[in-house]
Amino acid sequence: MGSATISVDEFQALEQKVLQTVELIKREREARASAEAACAAAKAEVADVQAELAAARAEGAAAQQELAARGEEIASAEAAYVAAESEVAAAQTELQSLQREREAVRLRVEKMLASIEEVL
Numbered sequence: 001m002g003s004a005t006i007s008v009d010e011f012q013a014l015e016q017k018v019l020q021t022v023e024l025i026k027r028e029r030e031a032r033a034s035a036e037a038a039c040a041a042a043k044a045e046v047a048d049v050q051a052e053l054a055a056a057r058a059e060g061a062a063a064q065q066e067l068a069a070r071g072e073e074i075a076s077a078e079a080a081y082v083a084a085e086s087e088v089a090a091a092q093t094e095l096q097s098l099q100r101e102r103e104a105v106r107l108r109v110e111k112m113l114a115s116i117e118e119v120l
Contacts, residue, residue, distance in 0.1 A: 006014075
């Protein structure tokens with residue numbers, strides 16, 4: 001068995017390499033911890049954004065349903081308006097007919113009164 005002797009300079013160089021390696025490991029662990037924290041924060045942010053997106057989609061669906069309901073109300077109101085216009089037109093036609101009939105009756109009554117006055 002040979003005896004291993006290391007010079008002071010070699011020992012110091014080895015010690016320096018060990019210290020550098022320890023420092024490198026410390027920096028790597030700090031970087032890893034920082035990266036893991038950033039990753040966890042990013043995952044939490046992604047989860048928040050996904051929740052907001054789901055809420056926005058639900059709100060959009062509700063808005064679409066509301067819009068569809070309003071569209072149905074508008075269509076119903078338009079149909080009622082068309083029906084009312086038709087009724088108004090029919091009422092105007094009937095009113096004109098009644099006015100013509102009234103004028104005809106008035107003329108007949110005037111003729112009858114004139115005939116009665118002639119007789120008296």
